[in-house]
Amino acid sequence: MDNDILIQMLNEERKQTKYIKSIRNYLAIVFWLFVAGILGRIIFVALCLFGFIDILSIFG
Incomplete structure (x- = not known):
């Protein structure tokens, strides 16, 4: 009887850790x-500032 309860508790804990891991991912x-x-x-703005990309041609 006690073993069944322990096994159930372990299974519940496993489910929770799986859930936590999926949330973390x-x-x-x-x-x-x-x-x-x-x-x-940041890269886009830097390229615009240094003149590699012409903003006016992109946005009309």
């Missing part, structure tokens, strides 16, 4: 997309 992906977006903007 999702947050990591969102974070890196966010960082990539910021870096992309």
Whole structure:
């Protein structure tokens, strides 16, 4: 009887850790997309400032 309860508790804990890991992976992906977006903007602005990209030709 006690063993069954222990096994159930272990299974519940495993489910929770799987859930936490999937959340952590999702947050990591969102974070890196966010960082990539910021870096992309910084690079774009730098290229515009140094004259490699002509903003007026892009936005009409």
